[in-house]
Amino acid sequence: MKKVLITLFLCLPMVAFATDTPSTPPTPPVPPAPTPRVSVFSTTTDWSALTGLPLRQFVGKFSWNNKDVSRGLEMYYLDAFPCYGEADSVRVWLGPNKQSEGTLRLVCVHAPKAISFTWRNATRDADQGISTGILNCPVTGENNLSIDISKCTRGLEWKEYK
Numbered sequence: 001m002k003k004v005l006i007t008l009f010l011c012l013p014m015v016a017f018a019t020d021t022p023s024t025p026p027t028p029p030v031p032p033a034p035t036p037r038v039s040v041f042s043t044t045t046d047w048s049a050l051t052g053l054p055l056r057q058f059v060g061k062f063s064w065n066n067k068d069v070s071r072g073l074e075m076y077y078l079d080a081f082p083c084y085g086e087a088d089s090v091r092v093w094l095g096p097n098k099q100s101e102g103t104l105r106l107v108c109v110h111a112p113k114a115i116s117f118t119w120r121n122a123t124r125d126a127d128q129g130i131s132t133g134i135l136n137c138p139v140t141g142e143n144n145l146s147i148d149i150s151k152c153t154r155g156l157e158w159k160e161y162k
Contacts, residue, residue, distance in 0.1 A: 060104030061147070133160070
């Protein structure tokens with residue numbers, strides 16, 4: 001009798017773990033297909049190597065008045081020969097009462113005579129959003145670049161590109 005009880009006692013844990021269903025793991029839910037998103041990276045070229053001219057750094061200084069920027073003007077430099085923008089220094093926000101945020105630092109083979117930005121009207125703390133189009137600006141200066149916003153001209157807006 002003792003042997004029967006010991007055998008039953010040892011078999012009880014096996015009965016507790018027995019199930020009627022096979023032990024296959026559940027199928028995880030299939031996530032929805034991701035929306036394709038294009039990453040934009042600078043397409044800079046080593047102009048120093050291609051032209052044989054040394055690269056130099058230039059800093060852009062802006063001048064503007066309240067009517068040029070109203071509530072604020074957010075601009076991003078668009079790379080173009082003879083310059084490319086340094087990665088952390090291509091966004092500039094200009095606001096009323098000479099408020100500004102950001103620095104424009106360019107690496108160039110020579111001082112540019114004109115540069116282009118993508119732009120939009122935005123307040124200082126606005127999140128990065130869709131810009132309006134191209135702003136073409138004349139540049140003066142040989143070491144420090146001066147950009148007078150009142151002399152910039154609006155190029156095409158993005159909706160006009162086909």
